[in-house]
Amino acid sequence: MDPAAESSSERLDKWLWKVRIFRQRGLATEACRAGSVEVADQPAKPARDVRVGDVVTVRLGLVRRTLVVRGTPANRVAAKAVAAYLEDRTPPEEFAKARRPRVEQGLARAPGSGRPTKRDRRQLDELLRQGDGT
Numbered sequence: 001m002d003p004a005a006e007s008s009s010e011r012l013d014k015w016l017w018k019v020r021i022f023r024q025r026g027l028a029t030e031a032c033r034a035g036s037v038e039v040a041d042q043p044a045k046p047a048r049d050v051r052v053g054d055v056v057t058v059r060l061g062l063v064r065r066t067l068v069v070r071g072t073p074a075n076r077v078a079a080k081a082v083a084a085y086l087e088d089r090t091p092p093e094e095f096a097k098a099r100r101p102r103v104e105q106g107l108a109r110a111p112g113s114g115r116p117t118k119r120d121r122r123q124l125d126e127l128l129r130q131g132d133g134t
Contacts, residue, residue, distance in 0.1 A: 055069075
């Protein structure tokens with residue numbers, strides 16, 4: 001299937017859904033409205049048309065993906081066929097951010113456990129001091 005043979009422009013939210021960046025079109029629409037999607041470094045609304053050559057930046061959690069539009073499919077494409085419709089220029093460091101353990105996850109307290117005690121607070125301060133290297 002030749003991407004150039006497809007239509008020349010497509011709604012941004014539809015394109016993001018069709019090339020499997022989002023599982024549901026509604027999620028793509030919400031991301032656009034929340035300002036998590038940019039086209040040519042400008043915040044983009046869901047109804048904005050994307051054309052071949054446009055650079056789309058999508059923030060998914062900690063990862064900021066940079067995609068170049070190579071075509072607009074008529075329907076949602078299979079995962080193997082996605083490469084024909086976009087070029088992923090996301091640097092590997094972005095994906096490494098998501099895999100890196102976050103400090104906040106280790107410091108989280110169980111729901112209902114109450115406030116930290118004085119002893120818990122001292123241990124927490126010691127742990128954070130060791131992480132700073134001081």
